[in-house]
Amino acid sequence: MFDIKWIRANADAFDAALATRGAQPRSAELLALDDHRRQVIAHLNEAQETRNAASKQIGKAKAEKDDQRASALMDEVAHLKSTIQKGEAEERELEANLRQKLAELPNVPLADVPVGEDEDGNVEYFGPNSSRELAAKARPPKPEFAFAPKQHFELGEALGGMDFETAAKLSGSRFVVLKSQVARLERAIGQFMLDMHTLEHGYLEVQPPLLVRDEPLYGTGQLPKFLADQFGVLKDVTAEEQSERMWLIPTAEVPLTNLVRESILDEAELPLRFTALTPCFRSEAGSAGRDTRGMLRQHQFNKVEMVSITTPEQSTDEHERMLACAEKVLSRLGIHYRVMTLCTGDMGFGAQKTYDIEAWLPGQDTYREISSVSVCGDFQARRMDARYRPKDGKPRYVHTLNGSGTAVGRALIAVMENYQQEDGSIAIPDALQPYMGGLTAIGNS
RNA sequence: GGAGAGAUGGCCGAGUGGUCGAAGGCGCACGCCUGGAAAGUGUGUAGGCGGGGAACCGUCUCGAGGGUUCGAAUCCCUCUCUCUCCGCCA
Numbered sequence: 001m002f003d004i005k006w007i008r009a010n011a012d013a014f015d016a017a018l019a020t021r022g023a024q025p026r027s028a029e030l031l032a033l034d035d036h037r038r039q040v041i042a043h044l045n046e047a048q049e050t051r052n053a054a055s056k057q058i059g060k061a062k063a064e065k066d067d068q069r070a071s072a073l074m075d076e077v078a079h080l081k082s083t084i085q086k087g088e089a090e091e092r093e094l095e096a097n098l099r100q101k102l103a104e105l106p107n108v109p110l111a112d113v114p115v116g117e118d119e120d121g122n123v124e125y126f127g128p129n130s131s132r133e134l135a136a137k138a139r140p141p142k143p144e145f146a147f148a149p150k151q152h153f154e155l156g157e158a159l160g161g162m163d164f165e166t167a168a169k170l171s172g173s174r175f176v177v178l179k180s181q182v183a184r185l186e187r188a189i190g191q192f193m194l195d196m197h198t199l200e201h202g203y204l205e206v207q208p209p210l211l212v213r214d215e216p217l218y219g220t221g222q223l224p225k226f227l228a229d230q231f232g233v234l235k236d237v238t239a240e241e242q243s244e245r246m247w248l249i250p251t252a253e254v255p256l257t258n259l260v261r262e263s264i265l266d267e268a269e270l271p272l273r274f275t276a277l278t279p280c281f282r283s284e285a286g287s288a289g290r291d292t293r294g295m296l297r298q299h300q301f302n303k304v305e306m307v308s309i310t311t312p313e314q315s316t317d318e319h320e321r322m323l324a325c326a327e328k329v330l331s332r333l334g335i336h337y338r339v340m341t342l343c344t345g346d347m348g349f350g351a352q353k354t355y356d357i358e359a360w361l362p363g364q365d366t367y368r369e370i371s372s373v374s375v376c377g378d379f380q381a382r383r384m385d386a387r388y389r390p391k392d393g394k395p396r397y398v399h400t401l402n403g404s405g406t407a408v409g410r411a412l413i414a415v416m417e418n419y420q421q422e423d424g425s426i427a428i429p430d431a432l433q434p435y436m437g438g439l440t441a442i443g444n445s
Numbered sequence: 446g447g448a449g450a451g452a453u454g455g456c457c458g459a460g461u462g463g464u465c466g467a468a469g470g471c472g473c474a475c476g477c478c479u480g481g482a483a484a485g486u487g488u489g490u491a492g493g494c495g496g497g498g499a500a501c502c503g504u505c506u507c508g509a510g511g512g513u514u515c516g517a518a519u520c521c522c523u524c525u526c527u528c529u530c531c532g533c534c535a
């Protein structure tokens with residue numbers, strides 16, 4: 001969400017930023033609306049001032065038992081009542097109108113974000129040193145196979161650990177039933193990641209609600225624009241019409257970021273770092289037909305999420321730090337990956353800048369997104385009214401960041417495809433063995 | 446699910462129509478006092494919006510949103526949340 005004052009002062013930059021996201025210029029329209037709003041406020045304040053002064057006099061007169069003077073004063077300001085009421089109503093309406101328009105505008109990309117229309121405009125990122133060699137050295141190499149590697153669902157079904165048919169009977173397409181050692185492996189991956197972020201990276205473990213009201217979704221930017229991507233539930237299905245609606249979280253970013261909503265934090269407590277392992281629910285309404293096979297794109301999946309709340313000065317460094325935390329997961333698992341800086345046209349609604357981590361999937365012979373790490377500036381903070389108090393001075397909006405660390409379902413896919421053996425069994429990466437009771441492989445016993 | 450009680454500033458807590466953004470206390474900040482500290486003492490201590498270069502001025506906010514009134518923390522309506530008792534329950 002934008003500060004209308006910022007738009008007033010930076011109208012051209014604002015319109016230019018919208019253009020990089022493929023949107024039309026809006027500053028003229030918004031500023032005209034704001035001018036009108038301010039005019040109304042000025043008139044309203046004037047009328048209120050007159051009324052307040054008179055009311056004080058009336059109070060005084062009544063205290064002095066001077067009823068004549070009191071009623072004379074009352075007559076004098078009686079007509080202001082309707083003026084004020086009209087002004088208040090008009091201000092409310094203009095305010096809501098402006099807020100609604102601002103709420104549907106995407107965030108402005110940072111200056112170093114590549115400009116592009118879609119994912120073809122994304123640029124590979126080799127770390128703060130921009131060194132392809134250093135990055136290649138630090139990351140696990142691409143595995144080589146003496147046989148044709150299979151896709152995860154072929155492996156999973158053969159192991160008796162992935163059942164899409166039964167899931168479809170229960171819930172329709174884009175669900176899966178995991179069983180036996182595959183289910184255990186999925187659980188192990190989640191625990192491994194969560195332990196890493198809490199024990200090594202300084203994140204606070206949180207178990208948030210999975211069901212939230214409208215406001216948190218509005219705060220992080222899923223509402224009002226992306227209503228169709230959400231799963232909603234009714235609190236009382238027997239009273240469908242009057243029933244309160246709640247939302248299944250599409251990501252733990254929603255409850256974790258909103259932990260600080262409507263608060264003023266102390267500067268000394270920043271940055272705050274939260275992590276959670278939660279199921280995520282997405283209706284993905286627009287993407288029917290993409291990745292229909294396997295568990296790459298599901299209505300429900302587990303994900304370890306990281307969220308940081310920082311000062312404006314800290315946020316870009318925190319972004320690099322968070323990316324490093326997510327990369328560490330893949331390094332430790334020994335999975336080859338690359339990092340992409342998303343271009344302006346491919347970034348999410350609330351992001352100023354986003355890195356995607358794409359894991360190598362040998363079965364698909366391609367890289368697939370497994371983590372997305374974004375810095376949002378004060379965009380979400382404004383929507384949530386989340387601020388901090390600098391050592392000396394007025395409250396300022398915090399900056400927020402979020403990143404997957406990482407998607408558990410997709411990590412399962414990556415582990416299975418990268419660690420598959422010719423006989424269809426899956427070797428267990430060293431890092432996961434403690435979480436698998438010491439097993440070194442599944443499926444060959 | 447049934448019955449009842451509440452929500453006031455960073456915290457506690459007074460205030461049931463009139464100079465109340467709000468007594469008092471605690472906390473915090475700065476000063477005085479002191480060799481230093483404690484104690485004591487003085488002053489200050491919310492946020493949003495509009496106007497102004499600024500000092501500052503105006504306005505709104507006592508859980509949230511509406512309403513009544515010349516005037517609302519105080520009266521009315523709706524909502525949210527908290528607490529107590531009963532029932533149910535992993």
